[in-house]
Amino acid sequence: MSDTALDVSGWTCPAPLRDHPRVVMGHGGGGALSAELVRHVFAPAFGGDVLAQLGDSATLTLGGARLAFSTDSYVVRPLFFPGGSIGDLAVNGTVNDLAMSGAVAAYLSCGFILEEGVETATVARVAEALGAAARAAGVEVATGDTKVVEVGHGDGVYVNTSGIGLVPDGVDLRPQRVVPGDVVIVSGDIGLHGVAIMSVREGLGFEADIVSDCAALGGLVQSMLAVTPDLHVLRDPTRGGLAAALNEIAAASGTGVVVQEGRVPVPEAVRNACAILGLDPFYVANEGKLVAFVPREHADAVLDAMRAHPLGRRAAVIGEAVEDHPGMVVARTGLGGTRVVDLPIGEQLPRIC
Amino acid sequence: MSDTALDVSGWTCPAPLRDHPRVVMGHGGGGALSAELVRHVFAPAFGGDVLAQLGDSATLTLGGARLAFSTDSYVVRPLFFPGGSIGDLAVNGTVNDLAMSGAVAAYLSCGFILEEGVETATVARVAEALGAAARAAGVEVATGDTKVVEVGHGDGVYVNTSGIGLVPDGVDLRPQRVVPGDVVIVSGDIGLHGVAIMSVREGLGFEADIVSDCAALGGLVQSMLAVTPDLHVLRDPTRGGLAAALNEIAAASGTGVVVQEGRVPVPEAVRNACAILGLDPFYVANEGKLVAFVPREHADAVLDAMRAHPLGRRAAVIGEAVEDHPGMVVARTGLGGTRVVDLPIGEQLPRIC
Numbered sequence: 001m002s003d004t005a006l007d008v009s010g011w012t013c014p015a016p017l018r019d020h021p022r023v024v025m026g027h028g029g030g031g032a033l034s035a036e037l038v039r040h041v042f043a044p045a046f047g048g049d050v051l052a053q054l055g056d057s058a059t060l061t062l063g064g065a066r067l068a069f070s071t072d073s074y075v076v077r078p079l080f081f082p083g084g085s086i087g088d089l090a091v092n093g094t095v096n097d098l099a100m101s102g103a104v105a106a107y108l109s110c111g112f113i114l115e116e117g118v119e120t121a122t123v124a125r126v127a128e129a130l131g132a133a134a135r136a137a138g139v140e141v142a143t144g145d146t147k148v149v150e151v152g153h154g155d156g157v158y159v160n161t162s163g164i165g166l167v168p169d170g171v172d173l174r175p176q177r178v179v180p181g182d183v184v185i186v187s188g189d190i191g192l193h194g195v196a197i198m199s200v201r202e203g204l205g206f207e208a209d210i211v212s213d214c215a216a217l218g219g220l221v222q223s224m225l226a227v228t229p230d231l232h233v234l235r236d237p238t239r240g241g242l243a244a245a246l247n248e249i250a251a252a253s254g255t256g257v258v259v260q261e262g263r264v265p266v267p268e269a270v271r272n273a274c275a276i277l278g279l280d281p282f283y284v285a286n287e288g289k290l291v292a293f294v295p296r297e298h299a300d301a302v303l304d305a306m307r308a309h310p311l312g313r314r315a316a317v318i319g320e321a322v323e324d325h326p327g328m329v330v331a332r333t334g335l336g337g338t339r340v341v342d343l344p345i346g347e348q349l350p351r352i353c
Numbered sequence: 354m355s356d357t358a359l360d361v362s363g364w365t366c367p368a369p370l371r372d373h374p375r376v377v378m379g380h381g382g383g384g385a386l387s388a389e390l391v392r393h394v395f396a397p398a399f400g401g402d403v404l405a406q407l408g409d410s411a412t413l414t415l416g417g418a419r420l421a422f423s424t425d426s427y428v429v430r431p432l433f434f435p436g437g438s439i440g441d442l443a444v445n446g447t448v449n450d451l452a453m454s455g456a457v458a459a460y461l462s463c464g465f466i467l468e469e470g471v472e473t474a475t476v477a478r479v480a481e482a483l484g485a486a487a488r489a490a491g492v493e494v495a496t497g498d499t500k501v502v503e504v505g506h507g508d509g510v511y512v513n514t515s516g517i518g519l520v521p522d523g524v525d526l527r528p529q530r531v532v533p534g535d536v537v538i539v540s541g542d543i544g545l546h547g548v549a550i551m552s553v554r555e556g557l558g559f560e561a562d563i564v565s566d567c568a569a570l571g572g573l574v575q576s577m578l579a580v581t582p583d584l585h586v587l588r589d590p591t592r593g594g595l596a597a598a599l600n601e602i603a604a605a606s607g608t609g610v611v612v613q614e615g616r617v618p619v620p621e622a623v624r625n626a627c628a629i630l631g632l633d634p635f636y637v638a639n640e641g642k643l644v645a646f647v648p649r650e651h652a653d654a655v656l657d658a659m660r661a662h663p664l665g666r667r668a669a670v671i672g673e674a675v676e677d678h679p680g681m682v683v684a685r686t687g688l689g690g691t692r693v694v695d696l697p698i699g700e701q702l703p704r705i706c
Contacts, residue, residue, distance in 0.1 A: 017473055020473055021472060021473055021474070022469075022470050022471065022472055022473060023467045023468070023469060023470065023471050023472075023473060023476060023501055024469060024501070025469055025501050025503070026501075027467065027499065027501050028467065028499055028500045028501030028502075029501075034499060037473075037476075037499060038497070038499070041473070041476060041477045041480050042463075042480050042497055042499075045477065045480035045481045045483065045484035046463070046480065046483070046484045046487065046494035046497075047484060047488075047494075048493045048494055048495065049493075050460065050493055050495040050496070051493075051494055051495055051496065051497065057496055058460070058495035058496040060459075060460055060495055062418055062420065062459055062460070062517065062519060063416075063417070063418025063419065063420065063519045064416070064417060064418055065415055065416025065417055065418040065420075066416065067415065067416065067418075067517075069460055069462060069495055069496055069517060070462070070496050071462035071463065071464045071496055071497065071498050071513070071515055072464065072498045073464040073465070073466050073498055073500045073513060074500075075466060075500045075502050075506075106413075106415055107403065107411070107413055107415070107422055109422060109423070109424035109515045110395075110399070110424065111424045111425065111426040111513045111515075112426070113426050113428060113466070113511060114376045114380065114381065115376070116375075116376060116377060116378055117375050117376065118375065118376050119374060119375055119376075120370055120373055120374055120375060120376060120390075120394070121374070123376060123390075123394060124394045124398065127394050127395050127398035127399065128398045130398065130399070131398035131399045131400060134399065135400075140401045140402075140403055140404070141399035141400075141401055141404055142401065142403040142404055142411035142413055142422055143403070143404065143410055143411040143422055143423050143424055144391070144395060144399075144404065144424065145424050145425045145426055146380065146381055146387060146390060146391070146395075147381045147426045147427075147428045147704075148376055148377070148378050148379075148380050148381030148382075148703070149381075149428050149508065149511075149704065150378070150703075150704075152505055153428075153506075153507060153508040154506060154507070155502065155506040158466060158502075158511075160424070160426060160464045160513035160515075162424055162462045162464075162513075162515035164415065164420075164422060164517060166415060166416045350501070350503075351500075351502065351503075
């Protein structure tokens with residue numbers, strides 16, 4: 001709990017936040033509650049043109065260089081899980097945010113918040129995983145910081161990474177460029193990361209079948225941009241899953257999105273686990289997948305390029321941008337019905353990343 | 354506490370860490386224990402030439418631009434204190450790390466780790482303070498992230514900021530450039546931040562007299578560089594205080610440092626508070642001060658420029674770099690004696706920033 005020495009009663013809570021005088025887990029879920037916090041608390045406080053882009057990373061120009069800049073804190077629990085660790089996530093999550101701007105990640109910062117009493121060996125294993133993931137992604141850890149907090153004020157290891165990378169000339173990826181007719185492509189099977197975490201955390205025993213998809217997508221993105229720099233937008237469906245990613249793009253672009261439910265690649269094991277857990281795979285976090293909105297004339301060639309890359313072998317066209325229902329995402333079901341795919345409120349599974 | 358699903362017993366603990374199989378508060382103190390963690394855990398895991406500089410910020414070239422890049426997490430307790438807040442610290446601390454490279458800070462990232470249950474109004478007040486401090490420092494918050502952790506796994510609000518800035522041509526600030534004969538200048542009164550935090554935290558009642566010096570030093574540094582780009586090294590004496598800053602420079606430069614104890618500006622109120630608390634002002638954190646190692650021929654002009662700036666009015670020459678006792682800092686006392694000023698082990702006051 002905070003112990004403020006200052007009276008904060010002078011602050012006027014904006015109407016949308018009045019239902020939440022205190023922060024709830026969902027404010028960190030990447031859904032509607034997170035968006036309210038950004039829109040009504042952070043954006044007005046910080047101002048600025050670059051933040052107003054509200055993408056996964058900011059694109060800015062400094063010293064003549066066109067850079068992408070992004071940050072994420074990682075609080076995943078447990079620290080090690082099938083297919084990765086907080087160290088892998090801390091690299092791949094930030095590298096992927098940069099990649100969604102089309103940028104080639106170059107340098108990372110790394111800030112640890114350690115809880116007093118955590119084993120030094122655990123910290124070392126996290127650091128080793130982080131270093132190995134950075135080498136695999138071709139990015140260098142350039143600067144760091146360590147803070148320690150008392151027992152009961154942390155959870156072993158939290159990590160923040162921020163990243164900078166160069167945006168290639170001619171690349172301009174943002175939801176405002178989406179137009180009706182754009183083809184929506186997902187790079188592969190969805191739901192693996194969230195279900196892997198849930199499984200190990202709750203001891204559900206799916207570990208043998210379901211491994212996190214945690215991976216760095218920079219190479220896949222560059223192979224797509226080699227087909228054409230004229231992709232419209234990329235997004236990695238992390239917290240809030242495919243549903244949140246598509247809703248953010250629909251809202252920011254002002255187009256509708258139609259998804260053919262049967263075309264979305266959901267592994268059998270994820271489907272079964274979600275059925276048992278009462279989860280919808282569309283809302284489960286991924287850490288090695290992307291969604292692309294591609295001009296129709298380039299869609300086939302981009303899909304081919306994705307399928308030729310190890311991280312895009314199961315890429316699939318899952319839908320399109322449409323003029324109807326602007327800002328809204330609907331799924332066509334196998335039986336010919338439609339359902340609205342809402343922005344999640346909070347998150348089905350907290351502390352997934 | 355960490356709950357690792359992975360056996361970490363395969364890790365061989367380097368000898369210097371064997372006294373600490375678990376992390377203690379001092380590992381976050383910016384002293385000898387922090388240095389051990391960096392040297393034996395993080396540096397080997399991450400590798401890389403840039404990290405090996407081990408400065409307050411990294412200097413790197415990207416897209417033809419010469420950039421400084423730095424990160425810090427802020428876990429100060431309480432969130433609001435006389436003279437500032439975690440929001441002010443999060444801006445000024447990172448801006449100052451960049452300034453110590455001579456860089457003009459341009460953009461910040463901002464990653465919040467919120468504890469479930471913290472008042473939304475408190476988060477908003479922190480954000481407002483952060484935004485105001487950013488505007489005052491002339492830096493833009495470009496990108497952000499929010500995570501929420503359960504009650505008992507945080508402390509209201511933690512913030513990480515990372516910053517990027519441009520390093521002017523001809524500026525090359527690093528301890529390796531220090532030579533015997535360099536003049537050591539401190540920009541003003543030391544000890545204010547640490548004692549202000551301690552006072553409010555422990556209810557000691559010094560608040561009326563002692564206010565944190567938290568401030569952004571970019572302008573002061575640029576006014577010094579306007580005299581000559583040939584300053585040798587700058588360091589902001591935060592965690593571990595003046596003692597840690599001087600020791601780091603002595604160790605990295607391989608020169609000795611002599612400080613005239615009586616010339617170091619210590620306010621009466623800080624001196625009294627330290628006497629009561631059993632602290633040494635040389636080891637207390639500052640958040641709006643810098644130490645400069647300046648070639649002797651430029652020292653007078655640089656001192657004049659500092660005193661002409663609002664944040665350097667009480668700048669003072671406090672000592673010099675010497676050939677004797679390489680890597681060691683000694684203080685000459687008023688009575689003609691000398692004492693060794695050691696690198697602190699941990700930190701006198703944890704969670705000061």
